[in-house]
Amino acid sequence: MRIDAAKFFSFSPTGTTQKVLEGIAQGLGWPEAERVDLTRPKAQAQGVCDSGVLTVIGAPVYAGRLPAEAVRRLRPLRGKGGPAVLFVVYGNRAYEDALLELSNLAVELGFFPIGAGAFIGEHSFSTPATPVAVGRPDAADLRLAREFGQAVAAKLAAAPGTAAMDPLIVPGNMPYRDGATTGGLAPETVADECERCGQCVTACPVGCVHLEDSGVVTDKAACIRCCACVKGCPTGARVMTDASIQAIATRLATNCKDRKAPEYFV
Ligand SMILES: Cc1cc2nc3c(=O)[nH]c(=O)nc-3n(C[C@H](O)[C@H](O)[C@H](O)COP(=O)(O)O)c2cc1C
Numbered sequence: 259m260r261i262d263a264a265k266f267f268s269f270s271p272t273g274t275t276q277k278v279l280e281g282i283a284q285g286l287g288w289p290e291a292e293r294v295d296l297t298r299p300k301a302q303a304q305g306v307c308d309s310g311v312l313t314v315i316g317a318p319v320y321a322g323r324l325p326a327e328a329v330r331r332l333r334p335l336r337g338k339g340g341p342a343v344l345f346v347v348y349g350n351r352a353y354e355d356a357l358l359e360l361s362n363l364a365v366e367l368g369f370f371p372i373g374a375g376a377f378i379g380e381h382s383f384s385t386p387a388t389p390v391a392v393g394r395p396d397a398a399d400l401r402l403a404r405e406f407g408q409a410v411a412a413k414l415a416a417a418p419g420t421a422a423m424d425p426l427i428v429p430g431n432m433p434y435r436d437g438a439t440t441g442g443l444a445p446e447t448v449a450d451e452c453e454r455c456g457q458c459v460t461a462c463p464v465g466c467v468h469l470e471d472s473g474v475v476t477d478k479a480a481c482i483r484c485c486a487c488v489k490g491c492p493t494g495a496r497v498m499t500d501a502s503i504q505a506i507a508t509r510l511a512t513n514c515k516d517r518k519a520p521e522y523f524v
Pocket residue numbers: 269270271272273274275276317318319320321322323347348349350351352353378379380381382383438482483484485
């Protein structure tokens with residue numbers, strides 16, 4: 259089928275979803291397509307994607323679901339029955355219902371899913387003391403991301419239109435699992451190690467970190483626990499000290515050592 263343009267949407271607080279997206283973009287043969295970064299505070303997907311536009315949407319997995327913030331930012335988008343490529347990136351534990359949720363959301367918004375993938379990224383809670391999927395997506399993951407893009411491009415080239423394609427089946431269950439809890443806790447700042455560079459402020463996708471005369475101030479009620487501020491802090495001053503998150507990180511570092519492989523469905 260004829261594709262006139264491509265448009266890529268992503269929500270990626272710690273950057274792994276964005277890396278996978280670039281691999282898929284290369285494989286699709288649309289390396290220069292328009293990117294819409296939904297990660298910045300107040301970002302929203304807007305407008306209508308015509309049927310000749312190839313839409314790609316990527317988001318991380320939070321508690322086996324899509325981050326509620328990503329769903330909220332995607333909701334204003336509309337498709338006109340055009341093809342959509344959907345992918346999630348998870349931290350080597352499991353993606354559970356997230357890919358199904360994204361596929362169902364795309365249909366609800368008016369798209370026709372033609373390819374879906376689940377890739378692995380370094381876990382947001384990974385630290386040197388509790389490493390989980392460190393360095394992923396790596397070269398092997400990105401090779402598979404390109405391969406996924408190529409498989410989708412071949413599917414598009416072979417069909418006269420989406421009407422000739424079978425509906426895409428992706429793994430997951432309904433009703434979906436409960437989503438991730440937000441608010442109530444957030445990373446802390448070790449004042450002695452903070453250089454007041456403001457990178458945690460810039461990194462926060464919900465704008466809940468502020469630099470004040472007294473130091474870094476965080477609105478814990480708004481925190482989505484994405485750890486972008488932790489990973490973006492150049493001095494290590496920003497740390498997730500909460501005992502419940504540290505316990506999860508310890509469990510993940512113990513139980514999720516075996517390398518999971520990306521999967522895709524075309
Ligand atoms: C609140 C929260 C919940 C998460 N839940 C899961 C999960 O259920 N399964 C999993 O494998 N990884 C989980 N992760 C890890 C992320 O999916 C993973 O690190 C992903 O690569 C982050 O994407 P990003 O770099 O685009 O932000 C979670 C991360 C956060 C912050």
